[in-house]
Each structure stands twice: as C-alpha cells, then as structure tokens.
Amino acid sequence: MNNLTRWNPLNEIEDLMNRYNRIFGLTHPGEREGKDLFSRSDWAPAVDIKETGDAFLIEAELPGLSKDDVKVTVDDGVLAIQGERKQETESSDHKVHRIERFYGRFMRRFTLPDNVDENSVKATFKDGLLTLTLKKAEPKEPKAIEVQVE
Template identity: 80%
Template sequence: MSNITRWNPISEFDDLMNRYNRMFGLVRNEREGKDLFSRSDWAPAVDIKETADAFTVEAELPGMNKDDVKVTVHDGVLTIQGERKSEEETKDKKLHRIERFYGSFMRRFTLPDNVDENSVKANFKDGMLTLTLQKAEPKEPKAIEVEVQ
C-alpha cells in the first residue's frame, strides 16, 4: 500500500528560506522567518458542495473550538480564519514528535453571483465547521434606455 502525501511547494520554499536566513544570521528565531512571507502557517482541508438551494462549505478544524474561528463575507469573498495553538512543553511533559499543524490560517473563497451573502449560517461540531450559503434569485439584467440627441 502506498501513502499519498500532499506536496506544498510554498512550504518547501519557506523552509529553504528559513535555513538560508539562519545560516547567515539574518533571522533570530523561527517566528521571524515565517513573517517574511506573511502567509498562513497551515490550511485546513475544505469541501465545497452544491445543491439546488444552497452551497455548503465544510472545513476540518480538529482540536479547535468555535471561539478560535472567525468567518466573514465581504464583497463576494468568504473568509475563514483562525488559530490552533500548539501545546507547550512543561516540567512533567516532554514533546517527542509533533506532526499536527499549529498556528494561524486563512482560507478565502470567491462566491458565485447567485449567493445571498446575508444568508450565511455557521455550525461548529466535533472539529467540523459547516457553512451554509443560500442561493439568491439570479439578478435580471437592467436595460437602460439611451436617448439620442
């Protein structure tokens, strides 16, 4: 059985730049290196589905609660953003392996013209954010009469 790994070229480039900057002493710590590109630390997986009446956006956010996530709709763009905080080492607990992603994230989606931006409903349960966006009636083209002088 083979494992499929999602390749992220931006992440590889970011890692290469961090190594380069550390090698030449340009960056004092890991966090400063990440700020050079001002991008998200990770991106949650998202499924987008369509029915006759609505669009549904489902985002996997394990280990997070609803207070860690912000959803906005502005000028036809749906934005999901938040932060998953990492666990810190303590005297009685030492971390040996970290494979989960932590830090801030932001996902943006351009909405189709037939979405009612005022109808967005959000539900958060068991680490799954579900957004429902109702479809709007298609806008009729408006005819403008041109007067010839």
Template identity: 75%
Template sequence: MSNITRWNPVSEFEDLMNRYNRMFGLTRNGDRDSKDVFSRSDWAPAVDIKETAEAFTIDAELPGMSRDDVKVTVHDGVLTIEGERKHEEESGDKKHHRVERFYGSFMRRFTLPENVDENSVKASFKDGLLTLTLQKAEPKEPKAIQVDVQ
C-alpha cells in the same frame, strides 16, 4: 558479504520536506525561526465545497479547535475563514518524540459566486467540523434602460 539497505521513499520525502522547511525558516511544527521569510498562514484546514439547487455548503476540518478559535467574515464577495490552533503547553515531564500536526494561525479565502446571498451565511461547529451554508440568490436580470434621443 555486502550489506543490503532497504530504500524507504517516505523517509526520502520527509528529508526533502525538512530541508525545504529549513530553507524557508520553518520548523516542522509550524513555528517560525527568527528569519521570517514569507508572511503566510502556518497551515490551512482541508475543506469540502458542495452545491445543491438551493445553497453552497463549505465543510472545514478544524480538529482540536473550538468555535471561539475561528472567525468567519464575508466582505465584498469574499468569504474568509481564519483562526489559530494553539500548541498544548509544554510540561517538564513530557518529551515529544514526533510532532506532525500543524499549529498556529490560518486563513482561507473563497471568492463567492454572484448568485450567493452574502447576508444568508449560516455557520455551525460540531466535533471539529465547521459547516457554512450560503443560500443562493435569485439571479439578477439585466435591466433595460430607455434612452431618449433628441
């Protein structure tokens, strides 16, 4: 009688991701090995971007973080959200069996549409959700310039 092994596509995918991470010098918890191959964020928070007639709203999921861990800047039409989620301190009596959450630094950048007032950005942070509100500006009308011909 032969043994039948049940195929598990999830474990195949996890194996593939682990090999990929090892190839690029990454471990599963987002820490880097000493052979830093790329300079990139360790993870990126998920965002929702919504638009109303008056404003754009960006919601970024930052579970386990406080507002002091996050920095939001606007410069030359680019909105940047950056920060770091720190891994909890290791203790001698605790053994990790699985670490699936990502830790480390992150950066997300968004090019703002021309109809956004860069000076109107408002931010709030509650229950691990960063909400940014960007008011729309009145569209700039083209300005006609009179040319004198001599």
C-alpha cells in the same frame, strides 16, 4: 528498500519566504495582518465545497478547536475562515518524540460567486467540523435600457 522523496521546488520557495517572515517578525498574529506581501498562514484546514439547488456548503476540518477559536467573515465578496490552534505548553513530566499535527494561525479565503446572498451565511460547529451554508440569491432580471441616438 528504496526510500524516495519527491522534490517540490515550490516548497523551497515557501521555506525561504517563511524564513524571511520570521527574520523580520512578520509572522506574529495580529501584527500588520493582511498588509504583508509575504504573509501566509502557518497551516490551512482541509475543506469540502458542495452545491445544492438552493445553497453552497463549505465544510472545514478543524479538529481540536472550539467555535470560539474560529472567526468567519464576509467582506466584499470574499469569505474568510481564520483562527489559531495553540500548541500544548512544554511540560517537564513528558518527552515529545514527534509532532505531526499543525499548530498556529490559519486562514482560508474564498471568492464568492455572484449568485450568493452574502447576508445569508450561517455557520455551525460540531465535533471539529465547521459547516457554512451560503444561500443562493435570486437571479437578477436583466434590465434593458434604451439609448437615444442623436
């Protein structure tokens, strides 16, 4: 049986940056958050983005989290979803053989289109699925300005 592993050179760069961040202590939650050139999340939740006639919908998979573990913000046309999934503490009554789920901090950012009303963002959280509804704004009528030429 042949076992092939695909090599992705970007993974090597990511690994190098993670090591750099750990060496200099740049991966702790809240510490110099948003100011580090090399900072990145520990993992990123999967999202679906859909559009209806009057709104955009963003659905983020966040299994194992509660609504209190998630923060949604809109700032200057950028929507951010962030939070943290904490790993279970070690216990002496069981052995861990494999960990495949992602733990730690996460953040996803989305630049909002011009036709979104930033003040209309609604969020619901049910069964590990965060659903954001972003209502579309009314299109602005173009305004003609007459310029006097001298």
